[in-house]
Amino acid sequence: MTQAESRFLIFTPGVALKPARWLVMDETDLHLCPDLDTQGLHLLAQQKILRAPGRDEVAYLFGSADPFTGKGLFEIQERKRSEEFCLHLEHLTEMFADDFLFVGADNAPAHISRDTKLYLKDKQDCLEIVYFPTYSPNLNGMEHLWAFMRGQVTRNVRYVTLDDECVAVCVWLETLPLDHFIQTLGTLKKLTKHR
Numbered sequence: 214m215t216q217a218e219s220r221f222l223i224f225t226p227g228v229a230l231k232p233a234r235w236l237v238m239d240e241t242d243l244h245l246c247p248d249l250d251t252q253g254l255h256l257l258a259q260q261k262i263l264r265a266p267g268r269d270e271v272a273y274l275f276g277s278a279d280p281f282t283g284k285g286l287f288e289i290q291e292r293k294r295s296e297e298f299c300l301h302l303e304h305l306t307e308m309f310a311d312d313f314l315f316v317g318a319d320n321a322p323a324h325i326s327r328d329t330k331l332y333l334k335d336k337q338d339c340l341e342i343v344y345f346p347t348y349s350p351n352l353n354g355m356e357h358l359w360a361f362m363r364g365q366v367t368r369n370v371r372y373v374t375l376d377d378e379c380v381a382v383c384v385w386l387e388t389l390p391l392d393h394f395i396q397t398l399g400t401l402k403k404l405t406k407h408r
Contacts, residue, residue: 231339232313236285236305237398238277239319239355240293241362242301243382245270245375249366274299274382277316280354280398283391289379293321293326302332306339316338320347354398361397362386 224288233339269281273293278285286308290297305314324342333342366385372378389397 229246231311231313232278233315234309235281235315235317236277236279237317237354238275238301239353239359239366240273240275240298240321241359242293243272243274243289243375243378245326245372245378247371248363272375273297274357274359274379275312276304276358276400277301278358278394280359283394287383287385287386293323295326295332299332300363302336302340304337309311309328310339312339315343316340317343317345317353319350319353357399358397377401 274287275297276285276287277291277295279397286301286305288301288304290300293342302316305316321331324344333340351368361380362385366381372381
């Protein structure tokens, strides 16, 4: 690849170079109907039983974080279309305005849509999506964070309203100790393995 073909190698006189920052990003669904722990064996008549609210409601938690520092952004949206994904990316570029962002994400339809590609073309001076291979959730530490969050906050718990559940998730994220957060994303394990 020549310098003319790669925007990462081009130095434009008078334009300051930005430091790069790596973020991992993913979304997860938050349902009013509770997650049930269905793994493992349960004694007859001792299974966990929760009353369902009757009708499910859903919200979507978007999360992006620097797996080394824990700095990031978590937002709850009513939908998870390209529009909401690009809005999340816009908020990220505002939050990290001094950095060039490399954002690791999966190949969800909203991440690879025509609208998203147009948005990314306009943001190519400050943002690049690095797509993880298909069916490789183990590469994205946010998947581990969602699983941990479900075990701590939503599994086998019935909230009165979806808003109550969203508040509980936000409080959990805000109070999760930084070392637990970084360890859950898997960064510490990966770094110590390769030393």
